[in-house]
Amino acid sequence: MHVPFCASRCDYCDFYSTRAGTLGSNFEEIRERFVDRLLEDVRLRLEGTASVPTVYIGGGTPSILRESLGRLLEGLRRLLPNMPLEFTVESNPESADESFFKTCCSNGVTRVSLGAQTFSEKSRKAVNRLGDADAIRESLAYAKRFFPHAFSVDLIAGLPFQTAAVIQNDVEQALAFEPAHISLYSLTLAEGTPLEKRIRKNADCFQRIDDLWLFGRDLLEQSGYMAYEISNFSLEGKESLHNKRYWRMENWTGVGPSASGTVVDDETGTGVRLTIKPDIALYLKKTEQDTEYLDRDTLIKESLLMGFRSLDGPDAALFLKRFHKPITAFIPRTIDAWRNKGLFEQNRIALTKEGLLFLNQFLVEAFREIGG
Numbered sequence: 001m002h003v004p005f006c007a008s009r010c011d012y013c014d015f016y017s018t019r020a021g022t023l024g025s026n027f028e029e030i031r032e033r034f035v036d037r038l039l040e041d042v043r044l045r046l047e048g049t050a051s052v053p054t055v056y057i058g059g060g061t062p063s064i065l066r067e068s069l070g071r072l073l074e075g076l077r078r079l080l081p082n083m084p085l086e087f088t089v090e091s092n093p094e095s096a097d098e099s100f101f102k103t104c105c106s107n108g109v110t111r112v113s114l115g116a117q118t119f120s121e122k123s124r125k126a127v128n129r130l131g132d133a134d135a136i137r138e139s140l141a142y143a144k145r146f147f148p149h150a151f152s153v154d155l156i157a158g159l160p161f162q163t164a165a166v167i168q169n170d171v172e173q174a175l176a177f178e179p180a181h182i183s184l185y186s187l188t189l190a191e192g193t194p195l196e197k198r199i200r201k202n203a204d205c206f207q208r209i210d211d212l213w214l215f216g217r218d219l220l221e222q223s224g225y226m227a228y229e230i231s232n233f234s235l236e237g238k239e240s241l242h243n244k245r246y247w248r249m250e251n252w253t254g255v256g257p258s259a260s261g262t263v264v265d266d267e268t269g270t271g272v273r274l275t276i277k278p279d280i281a282l283y284l285k286k287t288e289q290d291t292e293y294l295d296r297d298t299l300i301k302e303s304l305l306m307g308f309r310s311l312d313g314p315d316a317a318l319f320l321k322r323f324h325k326p327i328t329a330f331i332p333r334t335i336d337a338w339r340n341k342g343l344f345e346q347n348r349i350a351l352t353k354e355g356l357l358f359l360n361q362f363l364v365e366a367f368r369e370i371g372g
């Protein structure tokens, strides 16, 4: 579920969202109408659905919905056919106050994800990221109180002015609150973002993004947080079920502007992807979406692309059920070559931890072997 509002726009972000300030005093009314539209969309999409294993409310900034968030969560509880095993809400420090956590806690949310990114004021300012280190610590303290052992923290490696010492401080400060889960992303210079445009002119303030990420990864692993996907780390048994469902290419539905959902037909290995138009003004009136038909070849490649991100590898049984041949029948030479390099597990269909660092190269070779 995509909530397309933010208090300000971060310079590296290419997600669809609108600055709440630009909506002026209308924002309260708009967020109420937005919640009505979301609930209506959910109702229509869930008709006949027997079970919803996981829910993820992301964005944008869901915590910016303030009082309207309570109404959204109450509405969802009425609409969902069962209580999901995992129900996550994302938040940003500047709006994740005590009332946000109380609202989540009393409405069936099982997990909160907090976008900290970095505690460094210099790095935050350099990318126009709102909130400061005090606000992050305050939200983390609430997260620990209301969702002990059930919250996640997002960090980014490679922001301007970040050094190894800054990453170390970011990791240590986050871990002091004992999160169950950490996402450590490498900074992506998405095309067209203000940061990408700036970096083209001046790359001086950047250390090598990969080195910083590897340093952060090692710190997390030394602290007992094990990688289970390229950018995700958790204490034992605390992996995100929702993320794992994505990587296995299980079916999901998306609501809110720019959200997409994918449904795969297990018999034919073909599918449909619906993407709601990224336009909040339009969404408040009606749901318009693009439909993309996914043929078998496309879905085979997507299943490998998503599945090999995870340390468990793709879901071999689901792959066989959908495409009627095992993964080894599609890419035997690539698997052999990568096993010989020690970058592919000997007894499982998965890259090793080191192999994961070369995922893109692995996929290039795998897709070439499949043809295309």
Ligand code: SF4
Residues within 6 Å of the ligand: 005, 006, 007, 008, 009, 010, 013, 014, 015, 017, 059, 060, 061, 092, 115
């Ligand atoms: S708060 Fe998140 S969604 Fe909003 S602009 Fe920043 S990174 Fe993007």
